[in-house]
Amino acid sequence: MPLNVGDTGYGSVADPGLSASGAAGSSETAALLELAGEDEQEWRPMSKEALEESAGGPGWRKLRCYLVALFWLAWAATLATAVAVIVTSSRPAATPLVWWQQSLFLQLQPDLLNETPPEGLRALDALCDRLPYFKSLGISALILRGLLDPFNATESGPHIRRLLGQSDRAGLKMVLDVCGVQLFGTREGENEEASNATQDALRFWLGQGVAGFLICDTDAAYTEKSLMLWRSVLEEFNKEDEQRIVVVKQTRELIPPLRVSGRRLNITLVDVVLRSVLPDSPRPLSAHQVAGAIETHLQMAADTWLGWTVGGKAPYDLRRLLLVLLMTLPGTPVVQYDQVEPAQGGNGSDSSDLTEKFKLKHSIVALFSSLSHNRAREEALLSGSFTFLPFNDSSNATLSSPSSPPTLAFLRSWGCVHFLVLLNAASEPHSLDPAWGVSLPEAGVFVASTAMDRLGAVALHTLVLRPREAVVVKLFEPGNYS
Template identity: 50%
Template sequence: MPLKMDGDPGYGSLVGPGLSLSGSLEGSETLPLLIPEAAPDLNTWKPMNREQLEAVAGGPGWRKFRSRLVLLFWLGWLTMLGTAIAVVIQSPRPVATPLHWWQKELFYRLQPALFLDVDNTESSAISKVSDRLDYLRSLGVGVMILEGLFRHDVSPPNLTEIDQRLGTLPQFYQLITDCHKAGVRIILDLCNLDLLNGPEFSNKTEMLSDSSVQDSLRYWLVLGVSGFGICDTDSAFSEKTLTEWRGLVEEFNIEYNERIVMVKQTGDSSSALNASRPTVNSSLVDLVSESLLPSSFYQLSAAKLAEAMETRLKTLQGEWSSWTVDRPIAWELQKVFMVLIMTLPGTPIIRYGDEISQPVNQIKSRRSTSLFQSLSRTRFREEALLFGTFTFLPFNSSAQSNSSATPPLAFLRSWGCVHVLVLFNLGSEPQSLDPNWAPSLPEEGVFVTSTGLDRLGAVSLQSIKLHPHEAIVIKLFEPDNYF
């Protein structure tokens, strides 16, 4: 077979499809077998500088996006706010009845004669009362009832002159001024004064119509006294007396500075006050001071005190009252009754020295007012103790660890979703509570205060145990409602 020579165009040629013998792409013998691709243009991915970013961000597209985003944010926020307002409005909440100042303040009975020659100084008893104003304010006292200011052995009594043994009128004027500066009101106690006794009156019932008594009361009202008190056992106590006193104090009533007429109930349930109480208490008397304990000249046992307390709590009405303890009780139970007075609905009235939590005759012990101050602060800040409803909680035999012991007592003050539970053990033995004694109560709460001031932190009603002669105040919350 003949071989192809140089003339044969197909022999030894590198020319292939798409290639030529010219210096072009089709015919160059020096072309690489692999042709690299063109490198990408790095300038396309170069980050923008500040000026470029500002130019882009200020464009119409971004402005429109941002405005819509802000609009959506505010619409969502307003929707949540409207939902919250609707929930609050639709949720049932108690409405507080406006209280007068005598329904909110803490009353303190004081006899200036107790300071006569206490320190063998030349300072008068009235001046020493002025010196105690800062102490009273530290206790939370807002009203001071001055007893024994007028002489009882003068017939008829001069209601414009105080007993000179206590101090002078200028000193008493200074006391009134100091009380106004300290925010303490003064009420003059006119109990045990024979206001009907006068030689020029053949008919004693006409004495109160005379202008002398009216002028005397008006004299003190002008000086800034906040009211007067009378006992239901006084000979002058009558509807006529209260009507005239009521008309007089109303002449001086101004907003935020009302004057009051109060009655101290010293007799039993058959007293003249109780006989006419529906009329007297609703229209003529602002405050009726009652004792928590029945009339007695000797100390009652723990069982008798518990029985008297239970009777009082079971019959407690919705009528506003004020409470005091004028009967002798054992020292270890005085703190228990202090807790009772400060947590019941009504106005607490304490006597001079009742705020002390330790016996006065124990010289080595330091007298303390810590319990009283704790109760005073609690009453001031807890709406349940001012506006709350009252519910007596009875115990059955299964709720007591020892059926022969003095039974515990309890009541509840409720306001909205907050409940203040007050427990008492007047006996000398500890008491463990059955968890089922009050199944409707919230199980969890926190200690507010106690007679021993040793109860702190959270508490479960299922594990609580009352010590002897102890009272405990516990704040309970309904589930999922913590305000």
């Protein structure tokens, strides 16, 4: 049977949308939904004018431009203000220091080298072997005294030249101590031949690599005429990175001033004035005398670069306190050989006694090494400002009797970093009065102590100084931990 039998045959579907006349289209072309109403809404893209009108009109564009410009102006003003604050803020000026101002000097004792051969040669060999060890401790220069006569090149020349060669290989400079040595051409009225002999001797040792000379303020060479002569010779050997120096050891209470045309002598004729903390004494000083001498020097203002050495004899239990003082004072520390190489002492052979001596020597060397390396890397200890901090009566009497030596303190500062040095020479402990040092930061961290057993953070109001103890505390401003 055929499938299409007419329009209404089998397989065909009548279109319900057809009118009676069959004029409507087929189901494929008929709309599925009819929109109600006669007015149909027409969707078209908005024009530029319509967008500006809906955004608030043309004034909105100007306001937006003003806001963007204001933002960038405010940002530029903030940046300029920050730069101005950094540039104009108070900060310490970096003072250029020459080599002797950054150095740590080791003064060799005369009895180490004033031995007759072969003892003297063995002492010289032992000293040469120790030079790299001295360098590892932070020592930069040696003051050599007692190795025969430096102005007699025939007798002492080979020994000093050997030591100079060894020290140069170890990276150490050498200063010859000629204090008390009879020099040529240093007195008024000396003939020209003697003056030329002095210049020749100076040139000889400078040519061998000597970094400078040390004289005493009581020597005949300590005159304007002689120092002018010495300076002219030193200038011949000076280099931009290696200057030769003249050190004057102060042996009197006041160093005699030198004058030129009635005015104070230019300080360049004398580079360093070496001053002793303690006065000379045939017997060890008492704790009161030691504290009094320290306090006197802490209150004195100096007009030249100072070098510091212990000088007089002090009680053994104050030696480490004095070492802390030397390494934290402004100026150049000059330590003695026995401060780096403590004497073993005694002839006992007991193993426990030897162990205690070894521990004592190790602790002193550890303290020295810690202080020297902190001084080398901390600007405040090297060239920072110095402030003496006196204690009031109430703080001094907290835990110590009125007859005890005074507790001493001073501050080394560089920017916002402060190093507080506290020295207790008394035989009793001492605590800090909370009212003392109210302008100081309240907390810090231990840098060094005489027993090398103070570690970690510390609050000043809880700090108690032990008898014969010195401590170095690095303080911080609130919120600053640099």
